Amino acid sequence: MLVLTRRAGETIVIEGGIRVTVVSVQGDRVRLGITAPDSVRVDREEIHQRRAGAAERMSQTVAAHA
Secondary structure (H helix, E strand, O other), X not given: OOOOOOOOOOEEEEOOOEEEEXXXXXXXXXXXXXXXXXXXXXXXXXXXXXXXXXXXXXXXXXXXXX
C-alpha cells in the first residue's frame, strides 16, 4: 500500500484521469473529493462490499435455477 501525506486542498493524481483531493480534515474525519471518468465507479468500501455480496447472491440464485 502506498501511503501519502496531504493537507486540506492538496490533490493526489492517479493514472486514468482520477484525482483525489483532501477537502477538509476535522478531528479524525477526512473529507475527500474524487474526480474520475464516468466509466470508473467510486464507492465507499462498505458499499462496494454490499454490492459485491448482492452480485454473488444473484449469481448463486441464477445458477441454482439453471
